[in-house]
Amino acid sequence: MSKTQTLDAIVVGAGMAGMYMLYKLRQLGLETKVIEAGTDVGGAWYWNRYPGCRCDVPSVEYSYSFSKELEQDWNWTELMAGQPEILSYVNHVADRFDFRRDINFNQRVVSAIYDEGDKVWTLKTDTATYIAPICIMATGCLSVPNTPDIKGAESFTGEVYHTANWPKDEVKFSDKRVGIIGAGSSGVQTIPVIASEAAHLFTFQRSPGYTFPANNKPMKAGYMELAKADYAEIREEQRSSQTAVVYYSPYRSKNSGKDANNGAREVKRRPSKTILELTPQQRREEIQEFGYGILPEYFDVLRNTEANKIACDLYTENLKELVHDPAVAERLAPRELAIGCKRPVIDTDYYATFNRDNVTLVDLREEQIVEITPAGLRTEKRDYEFDILVYATGFDGITGALNKIDIRGREGRTLAEKWDHGPRTYLGLLCEGFPNMFTVTGPQSPSVLSNVLVAVEQHVEWISDCIEYMKVNSHASIEAALDAEDQWVEHVNEAAQGTTYTAPSCNSWYLGSNIPGKPRTFLPYLGGAKTYRDKCEQVVARGYEGFVFD
Template sequence: MTTMTETRAAPAGAPGTTFDAIVIGAGMSGLYQLIRLRELGLRARVFEAGTGVGGTWYWNRYPGCRFDSESYSYGYSFDKDLLQEWSWSEHFAPQPETERYLNRVADKYDLRRDIQFNARVKAAEWDEASRSWTVTLEDGSRHRSRFLITAIGALSAPTMPNFPGISDFRGQSFHTGLWPKEPVDFAGKRVAVIGTGASGVQTIQEVAKMARELVVFQRTPNWCAPLGNGRIAPEEMEQIRARYDEIFRRCEETFSCFLHTPMDKNTFDASEEERNAILEKLYNERGFGIWVGNFKDMLTNREANRVISDFVANKIRQRVKDQKVAEKLIPTNHGFGTRRVPLETNYYEVYNQPNVTLVDTRETPIERITGTGIRTSERDYEFDIIVYATGFDALRGAFDRIDFRGKDGVTLKEMWKDGATSLVGMLQDGFPNMFMLLGPHAALGNIPRSIEFNVDWVTRLLRHMQANGLTRAEATPEAMAKWMDHVMEVAKGLLSMEVDSWMTGVNVNVKGRQVRRVARYTGSAPAYRGWADDIAARGYAGVALS
């Protein structure tokens, strides 16, 4: 049998280094995929735009950035020795600790020798004759590989707002997803934070402690719930180590791979007194339990959702002293949990501080950024620092920023112009030998759990190809259509599908993203894995192999 390396042929006019597999991105998925590719004996190269490993945990260094999955449910599960060696300091680890953890993985497996840093991928083009990809970096260099694996993340393409004058501002300005490595000094400064999503909430909590004046510009308030973070004592860490098998087994069983999963009870199965006790308990527990571990009809039954929404609204009113401000912080255009729920630590109490002001941009819109600050329809504000916590072009944004060209020169962006498609979030008809580790319609939730499954699934497919002398894999249109029908079916009845958010593919800062579509897999993680495993069990039925 010929090896994959021996079957390669170079496309005409495509200079550069040749590999068996190229991976784009050195975050959690790229690092793990590199480990697995080495086990297959493949010559692999990872191209990473940054100067270090970590992906999300490399780029997002903003104040307060941390997990909202429990640390011990987030790290890699495949390395039992690492699980016993590593100690998490908090139940929800801060960014610097997570970056150290991923560097520890890179050190342990000597991964950097196969990673090229400062290497942003500009384009990738399929050549049918040689059954290979040519990858072009922004520096103009070109590299060939049999297989192309995207490890570019679901939330990795930062978006700026469409305000005029952004480049006019003479102070410091930062997007939370492109934070500098050097510390930013907020002490005594006049600071603006634009945006109150998850990264905005985390940033606001910390900046409020340091800034002389903080003005928060909020377009859409979000339902936030307490994080419940705390230190992990050494003896507690030892108990966690003894329970790792149980912890990861629990993550495999739950709806979205968190330690929490919906109760087997509907909201109105309980009396009002019992409901309130359950909601109070969930509100005061750590993590996402109040979102993903609540009554099972909370996200499908409008009346049930109103119960939890009213409960959290009253919590906001209790925590914010100025009731006019409290009402501005309570969402009115969506129910609790129908958008991504930021977890917070004393976020609402921030608005009780004399140095913090909330500006509702629905009432007084931002008109432009000026040389000295921000102009709204009401007045001019002067700032030393502006923080753009304006989120990401989620799920497909990172794909759109690379010129992917498949069979017959068709671009991925063109193929997805009416909405992204996939086969189990990992393959796309027309793009042979390209595997997406967190592509559209992959299971998300507690993302590292999805990463490990998807990397292992791709690795098993590559091993199958090795064993059978196969050099080309592509999703069939029929299998994709069947999968997309399933994706649409499981989204029916979800209240979240009525709401504009990145989870429904809407982003007002990105042209063409104002049409609500199914942008992610909304079924359970076990159902997703079952579908993908069934494809593999039937000899990769739905994947054209040759």
Template sequence: MRRPTGPPTNRPTGTVDQPPAADRVDAVIVGAGLSGLYQLHRLRGIGLTTVVFEAGDDIGGTWYWNRYPGARCDIESMSYSYSFSPELDQEWEWSERYAAQPEILRYVHHVADRFGLREDIVLRTRVTRAVYDGPDHRWRLSTDTGRTVTARFVILTTGCMSVPKDPAIPGVDSFVGAVHHTARWPREDVSFAGKRVAVIGTGCSGVQAVPVIAADAASLTVFQRTPAYVLPARNRPLRATERSAFKAHYPEFREAQRRSRGGTVFAPPTRSALEADEAERTAAYEAAWDEGFLNGMLRTYTDILTDEKANETVAEFVRSKIRSIVTDPATAELLSPRTFPFATKRPCLGTDYYETYNLPHVSLVDLRTSPIERITPRGIRTSDGEHDLDAIVFATGFDALTGSQLAIDIVGKGGTTLRERWAEGPRNHLGLVSAGFPNLFTVLGPLSPSVLTNITVSLEQQVEWITDCIDHLLRNGLTEIDVTPSAEADWGARVAEIAARTLYPAVDSWYTGANVPGKPRVFLAYAGGLDRYREECDAVARGGYTGFVLSSPAGGPTTRPARPTTG
């Protein structure tokens, strides 16, 4: 680890640790994905000694772990990238409209090398426990390697989709073939050539993997519980002239991203879907289908996510596309979502997904009518019989948004654990800090826009807010920042109230935690838009951190009343 060089900070003596021993630092960051790397870069910029702990063998976060066949981003490459460095924007060359996992991981490595970040990152080390020492105003963190570190500040950049969901199917250990999970794919090459393969799960990972696995396998059986709405990606190589033209306007584009609702730039819709006649709607949906954008359909009309009748016009359009692509009517119907509105579960971008089911060696098993009973040494047994297999791929998703934080035994003031505080669902202010856990920040956590936005834009906003907050504490001789219970309650109620204006909360999905047995059913994201969320966060900071409690050794705590929210 090193203390960054640069101009003096002019802070009061003692507000930042002196050059530390290896196990006493100013800040610990947990996770070396996109959020963790940017947070490290920003904390260095304000002179903090920082260590990053990463459980994996290498940096990259999501793009290190998710290397399954077909893995790629569903946000356009030139949008899904850091905006903090204009020089980085100009020098990096994306090869495809939607970058594949290896290319994104190369980008992450380029950023780490360009900004010299690796020396402060400790790999193959998982943080297992974090305990707050109130009198000392420091966190004590324990790791699975036996190392213990104390820090004034802890920032969890553990990812909103990083804890794989256990498929919980009996008999997995008895299977004699290969077993893989899309979120923990091996680093070595995996060949399915000539093999009988099963894929369990048809969320975004399954949708991407199925066509690629089918291209090699002797047979592929897809086990589906709930069909997804899958839109065509229209992926293609980027032309040099196209990249150059985009780069010429990158500064304006980046500013527009920051002001946008979801971190992507487009003209917002102005009309209800129900105001248009059927021919006009069909033309709008055809154009969106042909464009190949994840949220293309949501850009057509204002009420797709708020009115069931408007939503059904999109849902039926997608079902009509499925019927036109899949030649077997029974299979087409099984692939057609009918139990939830469009986009209330994350839509998927795919390449030849529906077309794959026309191949003679690909079959679909409907788990609603033929549930899995157990995995046997030979394969998978459902209520209709046994499927002999050589390999099984689980694409069963994640314990989203809260899983990575609750995987750490976090103990705050008074010995209260985060698991206890969140027993009925996550509680925090602005999605950033939970009451009773001072100086512990989360990036892309629950009750923030996170998964409803372009992640790279959201993470930069939150990292910058956290860094400015820490800098404010240090410059003013303050030891900690905590949250008032009333501000926390108000924020939770506000997130729920905004979600209630949409169709999201009524659907069982990972957005509500319904995919994990026993998990509290709460809508886990702020649905008011990144633009409004940014305004909320900036107003809190301008007001002296309203809703927070700021403490100093001499003067005791100072509480800033929460600012009333409207809209």
């Protein structure tokens, strides 16, 4: 028989969002438990242990800002931290604030049912039941692995792995033939590492995207000392940025002072704002100076068809210089795909990997998969044999984790029914008909289109302030008003219209297009993190305009 626990608040998920939510709820004096499916904290950084996994936000900026002491006692070792270092950081935070005593591990939530009479949520796992008036879903935007339904998948006799559910123990590729399906972010990051170890690597590319050099390197001596002194400025700039990423460098700081090498802080030249303002020669000169990773940073590339076409052509030119075999370079080119349709990927030596003799690129646009066989994989053209099969096939993004839970609000209406044609929220924080069920970085908020950790902190602080407001004003519950929810959904759709993200030729997980049967709708909010933050603050200043209290 499962045990029942009655609490003030329940948080689902012990990733970076769930941990900070716990911290804030403790400050409010609320008895809280966090429910986590894994064996420890970390969320995405706990599950995604695949070789080469790395954050695409600078380390200093991908860190909590809520504790000045924490900022000062942690030292990053790389500009772009890898998964092992980020998980070490998360564990350090959990230890420092003793979070684990309020986290129940090895429990996956299967249902969340609202009781209108008692105004409480009942959450059930396979081993326990939890009851509380407040339910906070910190389930993450990328937490449900997507494994394609391929004929014969169960027949393969070798080892099988998914990048989003990688084992804790080391996977050894030496002297092994490996097949990997997928060339999205996880594929791009892990392919160079696997290729450096495997006897042979077959990469089955479904749809190539745009990938740019991470330009990662170890921190210079003295870098963290300067960053720690600048943290207040970094946080202010992040909160004022539409992406919450400012690409901090102490060597081009606006502050006066000395750099780590005892010289004046360097003021580096910035690239132009738009690509259309440049001549063809100037464009190539800027690529030479700043690298081709500058292409998606031009403001007009994501908003103007002509600008995007210019950027795509320049990208393809550069790709042909990086990959020696013209036929392979052509297969790697993202044909008919605009820059911005999919999330740009950062990589380390991805294209150089295809110059190796032990790597074979199989373009599934030219030869589709027929089935997986006991010895490997069969396409329309031939059989491929290997010892290890890796799925790098991504996630059911943003709504996947919530849709896997049987969530029922007022009158027993399920969230799945409400979201039958796509998610409906107000600010990505609450839904009409589901009182006191908050979502951290939920659908229709900036989330994955910004620095997610900054988005997490903004949501957690908004939610905790809201709960405190309810307590002070004797409100039992809060939910979105239907008209406010309708207006926000319309605004989210309008913000994405006319951009490369929603072009008819674009099929990405931002639109749910990677999941068969999932409604095609733009899932995050494209209006910008700063614009969104201002809207949330305005709503509060107007007495939580658009929300209904009970």
